[in-house]
Amino acid sequence: MKVLMLGWELPPNNSGGLGVACLQLSKALTAAGADIDFILPCRHEPNYDFMRVVSAFGTKSFPGWDVKAYESFRYLSEGGDFIDFDMNDQQAVYAKRVGQLVEHMEFDIIHAHDWLTFRAALLVRQKRSVPLVLHVHSIERDRAGGQPGNPWVREVEATAMLLADHILAVSHRTKRMICEEYGVPADKVEVVHNAVDINELAPIEGRNSFSYLESLKADGWKVVASVGRLTVQKGLPHLVSAAAEVVKRLPKTIFLFVGDGEQRDELLEQAAASGIASNVVFAGFQRGKRWRDAYSIADLFVLPSVSEPFGLTPYEAAAYSTPSLVSKQSGVAEAFQNCLKVDYWDTNEMANKIVAVLREDPLQHELSRSANHEFQRLAWSGAASRIIRRYNQLAEKVSA
Amino acid sequence: MSKSIILYLHAHQPWRLRHYTIFDAAEQHNYFDTDPKNQNSNQQVLQKVTAKSYLPTINRLKNLIDKHYDFKLNLSITGLLIEQLERWAPEALAGFQDLAATGRVEIAAETYYHSLAFFYDRPEFERQVKQHTEKIQQLFGQTPTVFRNTELAYNNELAGWAEQAGYTGVLAEGWDPALGWRSPNFMYRPAGTHHIKLLLKNYKLSDDLAFRFGDEKWSEWPLTADKFCHWLNETHDADIFNLFMDYETFGEHQWEDKGIFEFLESLPEQWLAHPGNNFLTFSEAIDRYEPKDEVDMPNTTTWADTDRDLTAWTGNQMQQSAIAALYELADDVMSSNDLKLIDDWRRLQTSDHFYYMCTKWFNDGDVHAYFSPYDSPYEAFINFMNVYHDLKWRSMKAEFA
16 A cells, blocks of 8 residues: 655654654554655655655755744745745645656555645645545644634635545544534544554653752652643643642642743743742753653643644653643543543642642552553554555545 | 342442532531532432332332242441431332331341441441441341441451451352352351351352343343242252342342343242242341351452452552541541541541542543542542541641630
C-alpha cells in the first residue's frame, strides 16, 4: 500500500503535538506495511529510514519558519520566500506545487493532516482519482478556543470534509464537532485516538534544569506544571484562577508554565491581580532536556484546555511518572483512565483536585504509578493496523 | 440421608458521601446529604433498590414461607440500611419485620456500620457489634447467635473472638486454597476453638445465582430451579449447601426480566420434592450437624472478587492511608462525647468507601466491574479525604473546647 501523506510539520521542526502525532503514526503505519511519501512544505532534517520526506519548496530554513500549523497569518510565495501574503493565494500556491510534485509519484491513497494541507489534498484527489483520507487533529473552532474562528479556514475544512472519502478524528469529541460544525455524516468519521510511542521519549538524566525549583522543593514546596502554547484554546486563565485558591491553602506551591503564546502577559497580569505573582513561573517554549525536566519536576501536570481535540501532554507526563489533571473538554480524557478530570470552567473543583494531589502523597503516588503503567501499554500499532485495513477497503471500493 | 440448603441473604446500603471539597472543609459537616436529584444519592439508590429488590423479594419470601412449611432462610441487615429504610422505605422495613415474625427467618450478627473495624480497632468493633445487636433486638425481637463479619472477612482470630463472645456459629468463604481437600458442604470447627461451628459458603453454587444467573454467555444459562436442585441432589457427599449472597441479588444484581424471581419462587418446591431435603436456619444446622473436621485459616479471606482477600479495600496506598488515618482519630473522636461526631466517624468506616478507591480493576480498564458513585477511584479518595480532614478538624476543636 503506497501512501501519499501531506503534513505541515514534523519534529524537531514542530510547534506542537501535530508533528509528533504525524511522525509516530507514520512510523507505525510503515511497520504495519505502508510505504509512505510524506510531503512537507519545507526541507526537513533529519531524514528517516522508514519513509521518504519530500519538501514542496526546496528551501531549508528561512527567517519565517514559524509558519505553524496553528497560525494563519504568515504565508509563503511560490519561490519559497516568506512574505505577508493573502491566505487564499498561499494555499493555492502550495496546492499547485504539491500537484506538480506528485505527477511523478505512485500512490494508492492520500492521507492529509489538518486544514493546511486540505486544498492540496483535494487537488491531488481530483487529478489522480485515489481515495482521500483526512486526518483531523483539530478544527477551526478548537484553535479559536470555542469561537467559530476564521470563516475562510472553515470553508476549506467544510469543503474538504464533504468531498473526502473518509475522515479520521483524534477523539469522539472531535468527531462530534466535525459532524455538528460541518454537517458531515457520522458514518464517514472514524475515531482513532492518539497514542505515544514509549521509545520516542528520552529518559530523564542528569541534574534537573530547573535548579531554582529544585531548591524550593527541597524546602517543602510543590510544583504544578502546564506545558503548551499560551493561547486561548488552552484555558490557562482558569488554571490561574484555581491557583489563587490553591495558594490560599498551600502557600508553598509554584505554578510552572512552559510554552509561549499571545496570552502570556494576560496570564501574568491575572496572577499579579490575584496576589500570586510570586507563585507563578513562565519558562518560555522549551524542547529536549528542559522540556522533559519540566514534566519530571512537577508534582502534578495540568491540562486545562477549553477545547482540545486530543492533547498528548498528559501521556508525556505519565511517561515521566507525573500525575495529570485534565479538562473533560479534551480528547485525551476519553482515552486516559488513570488521571483526574475536571470541567475547565469549574475552577473550584480544579483547586480541590490540585490541593488533594499536593496534600495527599498516597494519591500522587497511586496516580503516577497507575498512569505510568497505563502509558507503558500505549502503542500506535493498534491505530495503525486499523488505518491500514481502512486504506485497503477504500482502495478496493475505487477499483471495484 | 437428609440434605439441607442454608440460604443466607445479606442486605446493606452505605451512607454515600456527597461531593465534598476543600471549600466545604471547616464550613459544612453534612457529609451524607447527597443531592436527592442525583441518581447516585442515598435516597434515590435506596428507593430504586427497594422497588426492584427489597419489596418484591420480601413479598415472594413471605409467600414461600406461607406455602412451604419447611422453607426457612437467614438474613443479615446492617444498621445503616435500617436507618435508610426507616427514613425512605418504612414499608420495606415492616416487610423485613414480618418475615422475622414468622419464626422461620434467622438474623445474623455483624457490625452496625458494615466496617472492617475488627482489623483496626477491637474495642470499636465490639461497640459496633453491640449497637447492631441492640437494633436487631429492638426491631426484630431476636438476639443473633451466629456472626458474620463485614465482607465475610474471616480468619482464626475472628473465630476465636466470636467463640469467646458467645456465638455458636460463624460464617466464612469456602475458598479452596484455604480449605484444601475439604468440601464446603459440611459443618466445620475453626482451628483453636472448642464449641463454635464454621459455616463455609459454597461459592460455586452461590455465585451461579449471584453473578452468573443472567449471563447469556454462561454455558449453563438459563439456570432453572429444577436444574439447580438436580445438581444438588446429584452431589452425594454433602450435608449442607451454604448459599450465601447479597440480598440485592434478587431484582437488583440479577434483574427480574432474567427470571431471578421465578427461580426463587420455584426453588423450595423443587428442592422439597426430593425426600429428605430441607431448608435450615443457621441455628438449626448448628444443632443438627457435627463438625467434620477443623479448618485452619490464619490468613484473612473474604467473599470479594478473584483474590478473596482484603485487597479490594486495603490493596493500594490510598486505601491503606485513608483507613489508617481514620482509625487514628479514634481517641479524639471518642473522647469528644459528641454523638454526631462519633456517628459520622463510624459511617466513614463503612467498607464501601474504601472499595470505591480500589484501582485493581480500574487499571485493567474494566471500570464497570463494580458499582461506584464516583467516576474514578481517585475521586473517591479525594472526596473521602476532604471529609476526613473536616472530621479531624472537628475532633481537634472538640479537644480544645
